[in-house]
Amino acid sequence: MSQVSGSRLVVSWRWSLLALLATVVGLVSLRYALPRVPFPAGLPNFQLRHKWLIAHAVFSSIALLCGPWQFLPLLRQRWLGVHRWIGRIYCGAVLLGWLASLPIAAHAQAGAISSAGFLTLGFFWIGFTAAGYFTIRSGKVVAHRRWMIRSFALTAAAITLRIYLPLLPLTGISFSTGYRIIAWACWVPNLLVAERLLRYQPTSKPLSHISA
Numbered sequence: 001m002s003q004v005s006g007s008r009l010v011v012s013w014r015w016s017l018l019a020l021l022a023t024v025v026g027l028v029s030l031r032y033a034l035p036r037v038p039f040p041a042g043l044p045n046f047q048l049r050h051k052w053l054i055a056h057a058v059f060s061s062i063a064l065l066c067g068p069w070q071f072l073p074l075l076r077q078r079w080l081g082v083h084r085w086i087g088r089i090y091c092g093a094v095l096l097g098w099l100a101s102l103p104i105a106a107h108a109q110a111g112a113i114s115s116a117g118f119l120t121l122g123f124f125w126i127g128f129t130a131a132g133y134f135t136i137r138s139g140k141v142v143a144h145r146r147w148m149i150r151s152f153a154l155t156a157a158a159i160t161l162r163i164y165l166p167l168l169p170l171t172g173i174s175f176s177t178g179y180r181i182i183a184w185a186c187w188v189p190n191l192l193v194a195e196r197l198l199r200y201q202p203t204s205k206p207l208s209h210i211s212a
Helices: 013-033 044-048 050-071 073-078 080-105 112-137 141-155 157-171 175-185 188-199
Strands: 002-005 008-011
Touching: 013 050, 013 157, 044 050, 050 080, 050 141, 050 157, 073 080, 080 112, 080 141, 112 141, 112 175, 141 157, 141 188, 157 175, 157 188, 175 188
Parallel strands: none
Antiparallel strands: 002 008
16 A cells, blocks of 8 residues: 655555545544534434444544555554554444444345444454454554454445435435445445455565564
8 A cells, every 4th residue: 555665655656545535434423523523424323322333423524534554654664652552443443333333234224234344344344343452462463454444344334324424316326225235335345446456466575573
């Protein structure tokens, strides 16, 4: 996603775009932390499971805002302590965001297929994040990075979801049918892209470079 050349940080346009989208979506979604939520999503869960939806939106937004910066080599190399603290915040936000997602995913709009999509997303989200946390605790840096790439690919479902929803009316598909598709399409392609990227990543690292 990015590379360090001497003391100069060279950031790819892909990372820049990802960071921009994550920041915009994360900050906009933090509106749910306000006492009166402006432009709330028109979902039954906002009325029926109001507190759970707000908690999920807020903690998931924190994870989304933290994630891109963890993939900057300069941050890891020069400010490892900052990298570690952001990582702890990210993992904590994922845990709380996942827990809050359970009751709202179980009652997702458009029924059981949508619920299955979001619940499966949550299962992999917390699983990959936990794998990333425990591998770094064991000093397995490369494995940690690979799991966290997968984890953030699923965190970024918040971005792809918001890209797909406005496009849904243009497809001519009914909202219910489209929402069932989006419940899976917002994260499965993300994970496939992450896996493709990981095919070209090294799977080992010299022991002298490990600093967990």
